[in-house]
Amino acid sequence: MSRIRLRDAVATTLGPDAVFDEIASPSTLYSCTVPKEKFGDAARAVKKAYGLLAAEWATDETAFGRGFGIFACYRWGAQYLIVRAELPADNPVFPSIAKTFVPAYRFERRILSMMGVVPDGLPDTRPWIKFEDWPANAFPLRKSFDASARLPRTDGKYKWARAEGEGVYEIPVGPVHAGIIEPGHFRFQALGEDVINLEARLGYVHKGIEKRFEQLSWADGARLAGRVSGDTTVAHAIGYCAALEAMTGCLPPERAYWLRAMFLERERIANHLGDIGAICNDAAFAFMLYQFMRLKEMLLRANHRLFGHRFMMDRVIPGGVAANIDESGKSAMLAELDELSKQFEKLVKIYDENASLEDRVRDTGILKPDKAREICAVGIVARASGLNLDCRIFNPFPPFDRHDLIELDVPVYISGDVNARVLVRIHEIRESIRVIRILLAGMPDGDISVTVPQPMPGNTGFSAVEGWRGEIIYWLQAGPNGEINRCMARDPSDVNWLGLEQCIPGNIVPDFPLCNKSFNQSYSGHDL
Amino acid sequence: MIRILRQIARTGVVTEPHHKPDDDSGIIEIGRLLEEAIRKRFRGSLAIRQVDAGSCNGCELEIHAVNNPIYNCERFGIHFTASPRFADMLLVTGPVTHNMEIALKRTYEATPSPKIVVAVGDCGCNGGIFGENYASLGGISKVIPVDVRIPGCPPTPAMLLEGILRAVGE
Numbered sequence: 001m002s003r004i005r006l007r008d009a010v011a012t013t014l015g016p017d018a019v020f021d022e023i024a025s026p027s028t029l030y031s032c033t034v035p036k037e038k039f040g041d042a043a044r045a046v047k048k049a050y051g052l053l054a055a056e057w058a059t060d061e062t063a064f065g066r067g068f069g070i071f072a073c074y075r076w077g078a079q080y081l082i083v084r085a086e087l088p089a090d091n092p093v094f095p096s097i098a099k100t101f102v103p104a105y106r107f108e109r110r111i112l113s114m115m116g117v118v119p120d121g122l123p124d125t126r127p128w129i130k131f132e133d134w135p136a137n138a139f140p141l142r143k144s145f146d147a148s149a150r151l152p153r154t155d156g157k158y159k160w161a162r163a164e165g166e167g168v169y170e171i172p173v174g175p176v177h178a179g180i181i182e183p184g185h186f187r188f189q190a191l192g193e194d195v196i197n198l199e200a201r202l203g204y205v206h207k208g209i210e211k212r213f214e215q216l217s218w219a220d221g222a223r224l225a226g227r228v229s230g231d232t233t234v235a236h237a238i239g240y241c242a243a244l245e246a247m248t249g250c251l252p253p254e255r256a257y258w259l260r261a262m263f264l265e266r267e268r269i270a271n272h273l274g275d276i277g278a279i280c281n282d283a284a285f286a287f288m289l290y291q292f293m294r295l296k297e298m299l300l301r302a303n304h305r306l307f308g309h310r311f312m313m314d315r316v317i318p319g320g321v322a323a324n325i326d327e328s329g330k331s332a333m334l335a336e337l338d339e340l341s342k343q344f345e346k347l348v349k350i351y352d353e354n355a356s357l358e359d360r361v362r363d364t365g366i367l368k369p370d371k372a373r374e375i376c377a378v379g380i381v382a383r384a385s386g387l388n389l390d391c392r393i394f395n396p397f398p399p400f401d402r403h404d405l406i407e408l409d410v411p412v413y414i415s416g417d418v419n420a421r422v423l424v425r426i427h428e429i430r431e432s433i434r435v436i437r438i439l440l441a442g443m444p445d446g447d448i449s450v451t452v453p454q455p456m457p458g459n460t461g462f463s464a465v466e467g468w469r470g471e472i473i474y475w476l477q478a479g480p481n482g483e484i485n486r487c488m489a490r491d492p493s494d495v496n497w498l499g500l501e502q503c504i505p506g507n508i509v510p511d512f513p514l515c516n517k518s519f520n521q522s523y524s525g526h527d528l
Numbered sequence: 529m530i531r532i533l534r535q536i537a538r539t540g541v542v543t544e545p546h547h548k549p550d551d552d553s554g555i556i557e558i559g560r561l562l563e564e565a566i567r568k569r570f571r572g573s574l575a576i577r578q579v580d581a582g583s584c585n586g587c588e589l590e591i592h593a594v595n596n597p598i599y600n601c602e603r604f605g606i607h608f609t610a611s612p613r614f615a616d617m618l619l620v621t622g623p624v625t626h627n628m629e630i631a632l633k634r635t636y637e638a639t640p641s642p643k644i645v646v647a648v649g650d651c652g653c654n655g656g657i658f659g660e661n662y663a664s665l666g667g668i669s670k671v672i673p674v675d676v677r678i679p680g681c682p683p684t685p686a687m688l689l690e691g692i693l694r695a696v697g698e
Contacts (some may be wrong), residue, residue, distance in 0.1 A: 001555075011607070013598075031642060131627050134626075136551075138662070140662055140663065145662075147662050148660075148661060148662075149662060150626075150662065151626055151662050151663070152662075175628065175631050176579055176631055177625050178610035178611075179610070180578045180580075180588055180591050180592055180595075180608060181588065182580050182581070182583070182585055182588065183580050183581075183628060183631065187621050203627055204625065204627045204628050204631070205580070205582045205583070205625055205627070205628065205664050206625055206626075206627055207582055207625055207658045207664040208658070208663030208664055209661055209663045211658075211661065211662075211663075212658060212659065212661065212664075215659075223657055223658055224658075227584045227586065227656075227657055227658075227681075228584065229584060229585060230583070230584035230585040230586025230587070230588075230589065230682065231585050231586070231589055233586070269600075274589075290596070292599045293592075293593070293595075293598075294596065294597050294598060295594035296596075297593060297596050297598045302592070310590075310684060311586065311589070311682075313586070313681065345562075374539045451623075474653075474665060522585065523585070523586045524583065524585050528628075
């Protein structure tokens with residue numbers, strides 16, 4: 001078996017048609033250019049080599065005097081492969097890969113809606129993110145689009161998938177939900193209590209983030225990245241900064257990396273604590289919600305005391321970090337972790353021993369491993385359904401690359417139900433507490449940031465970071481004057497939302513909130 | 529007491545302790561005034577409908593925290609309701625997106641008068657870092673009338689409670 005599996009698969013199948021870049025940054029990333037007709041062949045070659053699709057996006061390269069670009073990013077283990085093709089400005093059509101990789105059908109609907117680049121052979125061409133009342137010729141990501149003008153509303157109807165027959169009824173939910181959560185619309189077709197089909201329709205919180213990046217400086221871009229999904233502010237900021245650092249060859253100080261890792265793990269613990277409580281609450285066990293909220297609040301207050309912000313927003317900056325920790329901070333955090341760990345284990349015991357809770361969470365909302373693989377799931381959802389993926393292992397930034405030091409134990413369960421997604425979180429909280437202790441003990445001295453050089457025109461940068469939901473991908477491209485020409489952000493939710501749709505049929509309607517909470521995907525990170 | 533509340537509301541946020549989440553006495557002081565105002569003006573029960581009109585979910589985390597046992601807003605008579613039909617107040621996070629504009633207007637219309645609208649977060653106040661473009665229309669006041677603004681990115685639970693106090697005390 002070749003060590004550079006995806007690269008070899010594409011090189012063997014396409015021969016001289018695939019032109020590989022010589023320089024790879026990061027070293028696990030390979031890039032190649034193929035003729036647009038071969039874009040689909042490359043996808044099939046990757047599929048045969050058991051690769052997964054991580055992201056697909058388009059660029060407008062008119063600023064370089066070219067037409068459009070179409071990109072697909074594949075992953076196999078630690079290796080990433082970006083396949084790109086150039087498309088002419090007057091007829092931007094490329095062969096769809098949706099029949100090879102399921103998640104491509106959402107990516108390509110988005111590409112068609114937002115960039116006006118046409119996937120040939122895409123079975124579902126309904127708009128995505130773009131709503132039916134937008135003008136049909138509004139393609140916000142094109143350079144020629146006037147982003148400052150308000151969109152006029154037109155008539156138009158979204159076509160829903162329909163289940164029909166005697167006794168089948170439909171439940172529309174949202175966009176304004178009953179709780180304090182983000183807006184989205186779900187439509188169930190049900191027969192009695194059993195759900196036959198669930199279709200999600202998202203895009204309500206589309207804020208034009210990718211377009212907004214193109215108006216900002218590289219430094220301000222990090223602030224915006226930190227607000228792509230507010231609950232994942234650290235991981236998104238690291239993703240953006242790492243991509244920028246990869247494209248400029250900037251190396252942040254060692255201590256900055258260690259601090260980033262610590263922020264990332266604290267964010268993971270805080271969100272997992274909140275999630276476990278909320279999942280129990282949706283099974284009508286409110287006691288756990290309040291218990292876990294209390295622990296989460298403890299962590300957030302410590303963040304505020306130590307780093308000046310409860311969610312550590314804007315504490316990760318290009319070239320390093322903007323918050324430090326001293327010896328007294330370290331000992332305060334160690335004491336906090338001891339207390340957290342003690343309290344947490346008591347609650348885990350209660351979770352384990354509660355039969356009525358177990359009855360709700362076991363065998364509910366099952367995403368089978370083969371389906372998880374098919375939708376190319378990432379993060380906690382993937383690990384609860386048998387996929388062993390974690391960027392901290394496979395694509396680590398320092399100090400996670402020190403496997404001898406950290407020895408990260410990644411939990412993988414195969415049952416794919418709500419319970420598995422809870423167990424993954426429980427396991428990860430324990431791991432993160434352990435990792436933070438190691439980070440505090442071995443943190444190197446030194447500066448916490450360096451100046452990032454201005455990117456060279458046309459350069460690109462890539463990064464993959466394991467946020468608490470899963471793998472976050474950033475891809476940056478500098479324009480002819482070294483400005484941001486394109487910033488592609490792929491939140492784990494982009495693929496994992498498909499998993500929710502897949503796991504609901506066969507469950508009863510009242511279990512939907514429980515399943516949804518166990519996924520807890522981001523609306524804002526998906527809609528951008 | 530009403531005079532004091534009015535004075536507090538007019539003055540707005542000037543004192544430091546209210547902003548410190550660690551300062552329990554600050555919360556208790558806000559809470560005491562909140563409870564008083566809610567008892568006098570809302571018969572002891574203020575029903576709030578939260579609407580996410582396009583937020584990044586940061587503000588929602590802090591609104592959740594207001595409900596946690598440490599802040600426990602229910603002790604002051606604040607209750608987050610599932611429907612706008614019986615809400616006294618809309619707590620709206622922003623920026624308002626083009627795709628949420630209609631839903632926000634409908635929610636506003638579904639809320640019985642008299643109603644109070646509170647815009648939450650920097651983005652709810654003026655669009656924040658997202659600015660105004662084809663997809664993001666800016667602050668909440670671009671779409672529905674706003675009575676009180678709570679800036680912050682995101683505002684802390686203490687700032688949220690203080691802002692709600694300003695809204696009900698006026």
